[in-house]
Structures are given as C-alpha cells and as structure tokens.
Amino acid sequence: MNTKNNSGIPDKGVYVLSSPPVSWEDCLVRDATDPLAPVRQQFQLPEGVIYLDGNSLGAMPRAVSARMQKAIEQEWATGLIRSWNDADWYPAPQRVGARIARLVGAEENEVIVADSTSVNLFKLLVAALRMRPGRSLMLGERGNFPTDAYVAQGVAEITGTQFRAVESSEVLAALNEDVAVLALTHVNYKSGQAYDMAAITRRAHEVGALVVWDLAHTAGAMPCVLNACEVDFAVGCGYKYLNGGPGAPSFAFVAKRHQQGLRQPLTGWHGHARPFEFTHGYEPAPGIDRMLVGTAPQLGLIALEAALTAFDGVGLQALRAKSVALTELFITLVDQELAAYGFGLATPRDAALRGSQVSLTHEHGYAIVQALIARGVIGDFRAPDILRFGFAALYISHADVWEAVATLKQVMAEDAWRTPEFMARKAVT
Ligand SMILES: Cc1ncc(COP(=O)(O)O)c(C=O)c1O
Numbered sequence: 001m002n003t004k005n006n007s008g009i010p011d012k013g014v015y016v017l018s019s020p021p022v023s024w025e026d027c028l029v030r031d032a033t034d035p036l037a038p039v040r041q042q043f044q045l046p047e048g049v050i051y052l053d054g055n056s057l058g059a060m061p062r063a064v065s066a067r068m069q070k071a072i073e074q075e076w077a078t079g080l081i082r083s084w085n086d087a088d089w090y091p092a093p094q095r096v097g098a099r100i101a102r103l104v105g106a107e108e109n110e111v112i113v114a115d116s117t118s119v120n121l122f123k124l125l126v127a128a129l130r131m132r133p134g135r136s137l138m139l140g141e142r143g144n145f146p147t148d149a150y151v152a153q154g155v156a157e158i159t160g161t162q163f164r165a166v167e168s169s170e171v172l173a174a175l176n177e178d179v180a181v182l183a184l185t186h187v188n189y190k191s192g193q194a195y196d197m198a199a200i201t202r203r204a205h206e207v208g209a210l211v212v213w214d215l216a217h218t219a220g221a222m223p224c225v226l227n228a229c230e231v232d233f234a235v236g237c238g239y240k241y242l243n244g245g246p247g248a249p250s251f252a253f254v255a256k257r258h259q260q261g262l263r264q265p266l267t268g269w270h271g272h273a274r275p276f277e278f279t280h281g282y283e284p285a286p287g288i289d290r291m292l293v294g295t296a297p298q299l300g301l302i303a304l305e306a307a308l309t310a311f312d313g314v315g316l317q318a319l320r321a322k323s324v325a326l327t328e329l330f331i332t333l334v335d336q337e338l339a340a341y342g343f344g345l346a347t348p349r350d351a352a353l354r355g356s357q358v359s360l361t362h363e364h365g366y367a368i369v370q371a372l373i374a375r376g377v378i379g380d381f382r383a384p385d386i387l388r389f390g391f392a393a394l395y396i397s398h399a400d401v402w403e404a405v406a407t408l409k410q411v412m413a414e415d416a417w418r419t420p421e422f423m424a425r426k427a428v429t
Helices: 024-032 037-042 062-078 080-086 092-104 117-130 146-159 168-174 197-206 287-291 298-311 316-337 365-374 398-413
Strands: 111-113 137-141 162-166 179-185 210-214 233-236 251-254 357-361 380-382 386-390
Touching (some): 024 398, 037 298, 062 080, 092 111, 111 287, 117 146, 117 233, 137 146, 137 168, 168 197, 197 210, 316 398, 365 380
Parallel strands (some): 137 162, 137 179, 179 210
Antiparallel strands (some): 111 251
C-alpha cells in the first residue's frame, strides 16, 4: 500500500500494527528480568550513546584496556622479545582460537586466529579446491559481502577455476557434481537473513562439494554448531560481535577430518611443522597450525583474547534468546511508531531466519543514519538504501531499542535529516 507521509515521501509499505502497543515501561520490565543485563557493565560505552553498530565494530569490553596496558608496558616495553615465551605470546593464535571454538560449535584445536577474514577465505578456498581435483567450480551467492566475491574471483583467476554467484534462493538448485566448493555467508551483511547451515551443508555434501561458511555476522551474535552441521571450513571476523577491536585478527575453522590433508597456499614460516629449525623446504605443521602464515599481530590477539572474556559464563541459548527479543522488539516498535515515514523492512520477520541485526530501507537512508548518529544513536548505512542496526545482546538493552526508535521517529517527524551536512557522503558509511 503506497501512501504519502507528512514529509511528502511516498511510503514503501505500511506495517501491521501490533496490539496492544509496546510501551517504554514494558521495555524497562524486560530489562529488569533480562538475565544478560549485568553483562553490559563489562563494556565501556560512551554516555549518551546507543550503539547499534556492533555488527560492524563491537563495543570495547572494559577488560581490554587493562590487558592492553599490561601488554604494552610490561610485556612489550619491559619483556621485549622474551615475551614470545615468557608472556605466552607464541601460542596465542591457538589459545584465542580455542575460546572462539566454544562460540561456533567447534573443538578447541579446530579454530585458529590469524590474518584477516579475506586472507583466511583465500587460504581456505584454494585448499578446498585442491581437495576436489577434477572439479572446477566455486559456487557463491549474489549479494554476499564484496570481499567474499572478490577473493573468490581472485582465486578463480590464479587456479584456473570458475566462480559462479547465484541468487541465494537458487543456491540449492545450483549445487551439482561440478561444484568443488560452496562459499556462503551465514548471515547476510545487508539483510541480516540467515541460511539454514545444516540443510545447505548436507545438500552440498550430497553432491560431493565442500563448504566454506563466512561467520562474520554469526560468531558472537548467535549460536552456530559447525560440527553438528558437519561443516568443512569457516572464517569469521574478530572485530564485530566478538568485540576484538578495529582490525582485530580473524579466525579460521578447519574440521578435524580435513586437517591432515589441508594444503593452504600461503606457506609461511609460522605454518611450518618446525618454524624455529629454519629449514629450507616447507613442511606443513600438523593440525590447524598449518593455517598460520607469518608473525601474529600480537597486540590485536591480546585485545581479542581479553574481549572474549565478556562471553565467559554466557550461555549461547540465552544470548540467542535476548538477541531475538531485541530484534523482535525493534521490528514491533518500527511497525508501531514509524509507519508514516516510508521505511521498508529488509530483514525477515521470522526470527528463525535472521541473525542479530535488523535492516530498514529508505531512499534517504544515508542522511537519516547521519542524523541519528548526530543524536547519539549509532547504526550504519549500506548502499543503496539500507539502514543497518545491530543488536549485540551482551550490551544492548530493551530500553536502548525503545530510545533508538523514538529518536528515529523524531528525526523523521522533524525532517532533521534534510540538511546538506547529513547528505554529504563520508569515506566510511
Ligand atoms: C561477510 C563479511 N565477510 C568479511 C568481512 C570483512 O573482511 P575483512 O575483515 O577481511 O575486511 C565483512 C565485513 O563487514 C563481512 O561482512
């Protein structure tokens, strides 16, 4: 149904109103009974800010500053090179990987932290192709995060294989015996829509293909059971819902059954069986260690390790329950409060089909997000018209959700986004 709102902008659709309406008091009651509410104290959030961008860069856990202080003053400045041994820097990729393993349904020695998500994807795509000689197709999805497609295109070029991207609704139908590797992102970065990991992995295996899942918007946001789904490989970001800080290293998962046969292409010395023998020929380390390439970004690893302590004692089912409650509340309040302003909903209404973000659409999305940020509600924008809001269950409250929607309503009612300041695009959106 198209109508005109009071800004003269045609509405894309009018939502069904929920009844009875949700009130501010309802949100306070939900916070009072939220078992994860105390975890928020572990995060250093600026006063007056509602942070709905943990899907891009997670908030900083308080434990990080003290740990970094120690790493810099004691371990680096004083311990110097001795800290590789004395401060246990050297085994950090495995140790931090083990912490992440619990969050993604893997075993400790199946996850390692190294490099960026893009680089890990490159390593795993090449390794997977090598495990399927005679097949030359990598299958992906249109609308995936660009780096996933770009890396696959680069891998196709250097391996003489092909990369084909199909609509997400066509992935199952496109799986056939030509496919060596299926590479998908579990939760889509724009829409927040989640795939059925178990069903898709099963189907890929039926046609003999291997699967690489990108868990950038999954790890730390919702439970994921890599081994129960018999996933082959996965990668994910350290700086989003894992809160590891800007440019935090990424993680890679290799199912134990594939580790001995894995030949990843970036054969650096840290992936060698005996790096400190400095021999001439490359010999891969046993197990997951062969995913390593060069010297680990130690400060980034230390920050990520400290950040992950925020998950200690947090059950993944409780995390998911709160995430669903927050996204559900946001959608309900958008329906209830914003029907007049021309927003569309790009995220599935069915909670089972979404991750921990909700995306709205609006033709003036960029300026609206800037106006919101100026009022202390931080979300982000993805071209052409997506306003993204991430709900990190560890530190977002129901009251935050209420205030975010109330602020969005004010921005729209006052036409506050219609200023040149908010329309000029910055480099990072
Ligand atoms: C699905 C997905 N993969 C990968 C990345 C980023 O990769 P990298 O950390 O290598 O920049 C993002 C970033 O938003 C993402 O959404």
